Amino acid sequence: MLQSLLFVPTLRETPKEAEVTSHKLLLRGGYIRQNAAGIYSYLPLAYRIIQKIENIIREELNKIGCSELLMPALQPKDMWVESGRWDVYGKELMRLNDRHDREFCLGPTHEEVITTLVREYINSYKKLPLALYQIQTKYRDEFRPRFGLMRGREFIMKDLYTFHANTEDLDEWYLKVRKAYCNIFDRLGLNYRIVQADSGQIGGSASEEFVVLCDIGEDTIVYSDQSEFAANIEVYNLSEGEPSPDGKGTIKHAKGIEVGHIFKLGTKYSDAMKAEFFDKDQSKKSIIMGCYGIGVSRLLMAILEQHNDDQKVFWPETVAPFKVHIISLGKEGTEIDNQARALYQKMLTKNIEVLFDDRDERAGVKFSDADLMGIPYRIIFGKKVDEGIVELKKLADNTVTDVKIEDIDFTNFL
């Protein structure tokens, strides 16, 4: 991609609205812009990262047998009355009337819609289990939206719902999804913890949060070492605390960003909304449910919070907006610029995700913009091009080496 055609409105100064580092960098780097309190546009750099996050989530969920669908944001009031949440959800639920004065809400979550969909079809234990997810825009009218993408009013979520004939099957799927979540957050390059959580307005019997540790977090987290999981998955320890001898875990407080939340819902929604099936013994039962969320747009911020040094950004390769950033310090038409363009073209033919800074800007501007973009490999075409040499900077280990253009190893960039 040519940088001149990418819309990256970088800022020299940090807007006052930003209080935390990742939010400052997202604004300064031209990743996001606020349209109204808690409502953002994801500009091309950010949206490329978000799409990579989404695809990692898809891969891991599809691998364990989940199917993707897309439900509407507009949800009719009657479903929420049926589940009993219309009156209890409060002001965080954005409500509106259509032209015929029928009441709707903008979904903060989709238990009502998915339960309505599934109850029509699931009439037998033979059609269970089922695991359905979507990646979708959600709405929550926060009283005081803040910290950029941390606490927004319109945000992107992945929500998965599973359906089971018995609690053993729910437990098995819960662990499968929990492991998939670990794979996802590992691939995203995150340092995170799994902690016991409050089920809040969603309801249900058991729930855990995936929390990315950092200073800006809002949650006070409680560490748990649940032995039922310990056999399957490494349980993370807070650096300041170790599990107590009884194996029940030690309680610690720390700050963190909640990026995932998994719930054993049980039959809360299927009881209220009559989602029932006939079991093997012909008895009628409520479908047992699980639900599992990931905050996709919030992850953009959480990853950045762990991948910056206050002034510079270094995205993990798995989500970086591009793999390679070619910067030419020569004006158009010079040998330096021609060589840079030639390498760019060659990389395009090899399907390398490469960004070429073709803008007519000073070197200082190009470098400071590049530092905010955090693309893993940077290749700088400068004075040594007449000796056939360029600078290769690898952000992950902060090394710069002179390399001959013909010696550049493309396999690193695929």
Next chain:
Amino acid sequence: MLQSLLFVPTLRETPKEAEVTSHKLLLRGGYIRQNAAGIYSYLPLAYRIIQKIENIIREELNKIGCSELLMPALQPKDMWVESGRWDVYGKELMRLNDRHDREFCLGPTHEEVITTLVREYINSYKKLPLALYQIQTKYRDEFRPRFGLMRGREFIMKDLYTFHANTEDLDEWYLKVRKAYCNIFDRLGLNYRIVQADSGQIGGSASEEFVVLCDIGEDTIVYSDQSEFAANIEVYNLSEGEPSPDGKGTIKHAKGIEVGHIFKLGTKYSDAMKAEFFDKDQSKKSIIMGCYGIGVSRLLMAILEQHNDDQKVFWPETVAPFKVHIISLGKEGTEIDNQARALYQKMLTKNIEVLFDDRDERAGVKFSDADLMGIPYRIIFGKKVDEGIVELKKLADNTVTDVKIEDIDFTNFL
């Protein structure tokens, strides 16, 4: 993918709500379900097709230098007051108040948001042209939603906005986008026409529609042979009419589904919202804009309308939910079923998009469900498996041939 884990709630009878063939098939085949009038869930089969449509659009737009972003659905009233559209848009604009009683709308289109974003950054001709698009959920409160995805209230659109320093550049980009649209609709396997159109509530000087011809269309279309395009792109003729001798085109009426619309907006929004730049001669000018839409969810219906024989579906290979459908007529544990599973596993390792009907259902149910799924290649494991032979059905030319399992050519399915 195992069919038992895919959520495809097929129906034996057609719901009364459906009036047109494609809508009937989408409901019968378990592709979509209505949540409220004009508001649908896209179930896994449909969403796989939609994602393929979206990726074809992305590929063709990225190829010509467009960048993807994502803007919010919630738009503050003040932007719409600034453009002058808040009071004129009428009841089709869904409006709501937040908890602080601030007014918002759910965007039916994004000229206001994109103009606000771009005007902050584009201050010089050096930063033009720019082409930004999104694939996003849009809202229009139709008085009488109908025909399934044809006239919905929540729907998926691709909207592209281009920004230019002069009309020559707009004209050049308009043709580039027009050609990209032709590539997109060609790849989607559509029989379509390009026709002159009314600019409606969007405004602007010139506009054309891409119309898929079929009986259910709502538009009365007028054929145009605009010589400015004729040099670049084949201009389509309506079958009933030929261009008149003066080269201005002949006027014909027909039914069609509008799937794309391209506009030369000019300075309508940049004038109203003061999106200005300094040109080469240091004079201040309004940015010249173009805008270009594609109805993504509507395309699902338009493609189906041209790819069915009333009872059966045959998706074009470019958008089919899977490439291969393996149907085993043997019970689990039989040689027939084991062989079918072995082929399924082998295809998975080759990254073939394959669906395996592993359900404990009668052959008749499996076949009638398969006919509604329309997967291009169907491999049936039946009695001849003991001779090492299966049936290969190719939907595109409606042929069925006996093939030896070891002779199946995987290259057809990649």
